Structure formats: C-alpha cells, structure tokens
Amino acid sequence: MMKKRSNGYGKMSESSTVTASSTSREEAVEWEMRPGGMLVQKRSDIKDVSAPNIRLRVVYGALRHEISVNPQATFGEVKKLLTGETGLQPGEQRVIFRGKERENGEYLDMCGVKDRSKVILMEDPSSIERRFIETRRNAKIQSAHRAISDVSLEVDKLAEQVSAIEKSISNGVKVAEVQITTLTEMLMRQAIKLDMISTEGDASAQKNLQGKRVQKCVESLDALKISNARIKPVIVTTKWETFDPPPTTPQWEFFD
Template identity: 40%
Template structure:
C-alpha cells in the first residue's frame, strides 16, 4: 500500500535530515528508511540540492527489508508469548479439575466418564495451540513446559479411566434403607411369639354323691 507525504525542507538539507523529518510522519526510524530519487538510493550525508532535488520533486520512501523482517520477528515473538501465556492460564484451570477428578477416583467416588473425556478433549485443544506456535528463546522453553504438562495430565486421565472401569464405585451418599421385618402368624395351629397365651381352664371335678329317684 502506497502513501504520499508532502514535506517542505531547506534545499541544503541532507537526506539523513530528511529521514528524521519523515520519521515523525511515517513512524519509521531513520535507520529503517531507504530514500530513492530517480531510481537511485541516496546516502544520508548527501545534500538534496546536490542530488538535483527542487521544489515539488518526488522521492520514493521504502522500508528497509532487514528492518521489516526484524519487526516481523518481534511481532511474532510477542504474539507467541501472549499465546503461550493464554495456554498456560487455560491449562492451569484444567489442572485443578484433573486433580479434583483424581481425588474422587482414589477415594472410590464416582467420576463420570463424560467428565474425564471432556477434560481430555479440552487439554488436546490447548496442545494443538502450543504445537502450532513457532516460538524462540524463552517462549520456546515455555511452550515445551506447557506441552509436557498437558501430556502428563492426559496420561493421568487415561489412568483414571482405566481405574474407574476396573472396579465398581460406592456412592458417598447412600440411598439404601434398612428394613426390619417382623412377622406375626395367626394361622391355625401357630402362635405369634408376642400373642397373649390363654389362661388354662380348671379340670372338671367328679364326685360320687348320687341321688336316687323312685
């Protein structure tokens, strides 16, 4: 994209002085500029009027390729550092959830398979973000650390899934109700242990006093 800048400077100024004026309008430092007049790049100590520049002359300003590349590298490093920092924050939150699931499994409490699967998927998303970065220096070391941390947590989740499926879990909140059954039978020939026993009747008394009737 091309831009036009209209400037007014003394004719005896040098191209280096012109670059310092242009830096205020373009944001490019003098060392990042290349000034061309009539297809030739001009040295900083060369004067404008000696190069044939007069009023309304046009010059071409280019950004130095090496400077542009350095800027791009700095931007990429900054972007990589921000992305790694975001990945680290997300992984830190997921680590707390993995630890909670691990505690539940080791305490023989039920941890849903869906929850373990979701955690694995979220960790893999962060792993892909880390792998796609082209980081250098400190950012590269941080990326390696986060990748290893994610891999360790994924391995932990795989072990938890295997452990969870290896034995039944007992819920910590038991809904079982203890029922005591007492049966009382009132069928013929059987008595209830708690039923009152009937009083024993006195046997009949037999006497030998007979009365005779003519």
C-alpha cells in the same frame, strides 16, 4: 619585502622564494569531483553557520512536509531530519531531486537546491519487503500466543477436574472409570492442539510449558485409575420397616 637575487653567497633568490611559497599553497589545497565530472576545490568540513536556512518542500506519497535546513547540509542530514517527520529510518529512504536519486554525501547547494525547492521522498523497495515480512511474522507470533492462551484456559478447567477426582479417591470414594477415561481423552485433545501450533521465541517456551502441564495431568490420571480400581465399591443396604396391616372393617349386625 621581497628579497633580492642571490649574489653567490648562498642566499635564496626572489624567484625561488615565490616558487616555494606557491608549491606550499598548492600542496595544501585538496580537490574533489562534483556531480557531473567537474573537479573543484574540496569543501571544508566546517559549515558556514551564518548561511540562512532554506525551506525544503518534501513530497512523500500523498503527504507534504516542509523542513528547514542549512543549504550546505548533505542529503544524508536531510534524511535524518525526515525520520522525525515520516518515521522512516535514513536507510529506508530514497530522496529524488531533479529526477535523480541523491547520495547521502551530496551537498544541497552543490546540487542546485534552493529555498522552496521540492524533493521527492520514496521508501526503499527492499525496506517495504522487509516490513511486510516482519508484519507477517508478528501476526503469526500473536496468533500463536492466542492459541496457546486458549489451550491454557482449557487445561486449567481440566486440571481442576483431575484435582476433584484425586480428592474423591483419596477419601476412599470410588469414581466411575468412564469419568477418568473421558478426562484423559479431553487432555490428549489439548495436546494435539498444541502440536499443531507453529511457534518461535517466547511462544515456544509457553507451548512447552503447557505441554508439560497436560502430560502431568495425564500421568496423574493414570495413577488415579490404578488407585481407583483398588477401592471396593460401598454397598448400601436399606432396612425396610414393616407395618401391621390396618384393622379390618367391623361387620354390622342387622336387627329386625
């Protein structure tokens, strides 16, 4: 029931009550700018879950996808759904509808998206460049790992030869000096190969490890060379056995 106009004793009039109520409703309304410059009442964050989903046809290069989505969803939510279909992260996607790239915060229904509408999905150019750089970087790292692995196998073989020489010298057997010199040169070649390998991250740690192995083997050979020089060569003499000359052939006497 509406109140009557005040009679002068401080009661609120009917007009003032209506004005206050209208002002309160206007203050509760929030406004937003739609694409195209139209000012409308701001959409509530609560979606109408009763609204049936629509089918959205997505063209991604030569591929075709179809997803089901709420018409009151945003293009940002559409990108999240497309991540599972395409493998592209939302930040790597560009969604085109009616010839215009759509922002993440734009709503489907407000942009005119309906059931069976078609959108075009493109990969962001900067994302393509980043992926190309990352692919090259990974290929470089894998190549470095393979090269270091090859050097490691060679060092394993040479280290076995160093151990064999060390065992001989410790047993007092003199080794040909050329054998030690040749083995040292072969180890230095592996060190040069390691220096030529460009590495980063874990590959750098593996490279340093193999470098230390080569250095340790070379230092061992230097020490073995000194020890080997102190060993006097063993002179083996052969005692010859003498034999008596065979008996001469007897002379036959002839008789008439």
